[in-house]
Amino acid sequence: MTTQALAGALADDVRRQVFAAIVLGAVDAPAVADRTGLAARPVVTAIRRLREAGLVTGDDSDLRVDADRLREAARTDQPARPAQEPEQRILRTFLRDGALVALPAQRGRRRVLLAHIADSFEPGVRYPERAVDDALRAWCAGGGSDHVTLRRYLVDECLLAREQGVYWRTGA
Incomplete structure (x- = not known):
């Protein structure tokens, strides 16, 4: 995963809220919905997209952030290109x-x-x-x-x- 992929996965407000709720301990879709105040359908969609991006792992009752994958992305990502002249x-x-x-x-x-x-x-x-x-x-x-x-x-x-x-x- 690159920094660009990470930024793309978290570019959406709903996905960012869902990701934050999981980071803060919400372990399933109803808990994420309660914590964020979002409807169930956008929460489920955001969880699916976060899983596809590799940011969230676990089954529907045990969601967690894949910290190893985030660390790996931080270590292996290319440095940002300097701005063009x-x-x-x-x-x-x-x-x-x-x-x-x-x-x-x-x-x-x-x-x-x-x-x-x-x-x-x-x-x-x-x-x-x-x-x-x-x-x-x-x-x-x-x-x-x-x-x-x-x-x-x-x-x-x-x-x-x-x-x-x-x-x-x-x-x-």
């Missing part, structure tokens, strides 16, 4: 299979996305406008924007510079 969340939101699905309205998010796109151009290399357009069309295959708008944003954000139809990555 905000840049990665932005890229995952606005890119699908390497194509732009939308252009963020917020300037900060748009800047993160544009910086990622600008990385497809080598610093110090000069590109004719046609080569820049071809590279940006690939990013626009998802329909999130057009290559001209993308090129304009890259220049406006000083990620690409231009002079007489020649573009280069600024490194900014």
